[in-house]
Amino acid sequence: MHIEIRNSVLRDNIEGNRLIEASFPIRKVIDSLEFQRLRHVRQMGLSSFVFPTAEHSRFAHSVGVYATAKQVFSQLQVRARPMQFSGPWFRFDEAAENDFCIAALCHDIGHTAFSHVLENVLLPEEFRSHEDCTRALIADDTRIAKAIDNAADRDAVLLFFDKKHPNKVLNDLISSPFDVDRCDYVLRDGIMSGVEYGKYDLKWLVHSLTVSKGEYLGHPVLLLEGPRGLDALRQFLSARRYLHRQVYFHSSVRAAQILLKAIFERMQDLGHSPGAAALTPGCLHPILNGRKPSLGQFLDATDIEIHYMIRNFAKYHNDATLKYLCELFMLREFPKCIMDSGKRNGPLSDEYNIVFSKDDEVDQRSLWDDFEPASIAKVSQEIQDYVANRMEAIEAPRDAARYLVSFDKVEFRSDPPADLLFSFQDQTVPLEQILSESVGFDIKGLLEYFSIQRLFVPSGLQDEVREFIDDKYGRSNK
16 A cells, blocks of 8 residues: 655755755645646756756756745744734735745746747747746646645735735745845856856845834835845845856857757748658647747747757758758857957957946947947848858858847846845834945945847857958948
8 A cells, every 4th residue: 555645855955955845735736747847947048058067957946946935934934923913914824834935936837948048939929928927827727726726825826926915025035136036046056057156145144034014004024134134145146146247148158049049030930841840849830830839838848849859950951041050059059259348358449449338227338339320230231241151161051140140238137125124223224225334345236237248150250250340340440
């Protein structure tokens, strides 16, 4: 006779190999088809092409967010107990914990294959983002929705995804500039990438959280004990900023994304071509016909299906351009970056009169703003035409030029945690009132906007294209 295990312990390699306790109802949510799909979606998309150990999945991350949510809730529950919050929405009881932790656990189930890269292609027609897809999967009659019904209040979970849960403390900890999702992925992505940028003291940051009663209605208000938590918060904000600049926005990672998007752009441009369906998993057939997948097809499309399709195309597709793009992907021959505003290069600035400002969103110029008086569309077309005429030199199809020449811009934004207050002895202050001279650093500087602009061209032609740009757009020729 088989004995049903009523709870489980999961091992995690974050925070010194922490143990994650999952009750039987939680395990049923984790074991649902929609959640198990996340095992086959990489958390960091194509980053493993550059950082080989960054192979972890959305599944591992989501379980980690659940564990972090449990840590945070336990801390707040202890701090809230003496305050005796009234009203069913404002209690920090077992029911609230289940709703909050399941929302944290399931926050990523709407992600497409390769995470953010292919959202505009792989999401069903009615969804604008993976958050919309997540909400639909939980609101619909799905396996995961039924499992949630046995573990928590599904309507309360949906309120978290709508960012309308009455308990603003828990609401913001699900989705805000300082939430349990970011707390996990900053730490996990840094560790799994093998870089040092993502380290911060999560335990101490959580230990510094507390709640108080709002001044007027007595609702819970989230506080960070300033003397304890500010340095840990600074670590967290610094880690996230550095990960974006050095890992997520790495030029080779962006090049891999450009190539993957180019493959799908070529597929869409070709439309239905003879023999393509036989090389393509059924869940991706709508893309061959210029349509978006259904919700069921979306659930069947993971990194595995995309890799399978690209490998088939690289070997057997009858369109030379698409075949070539897929061959490049399989061989890791990504486009090359020949201009990069993130590298504050003096000679480059002098040569092209490129202005680099101090992370000022209003005044910051784009790399291509300095190709005056030509517009970016005109410059892009001129470079594409030149590259197309040179593709024969690298034994490549002429048409591939318009997919591989790319002006790429990435942006980092980190809004201040507006509803997070800081306690200093008997005083409560918002972030903007914290003086840098009193705490020893300027925390607001870690929230500043920055962008990086780059120009990518096909591998093998970078020197020729640089010379072409020098001749046509160099300062000496203006």
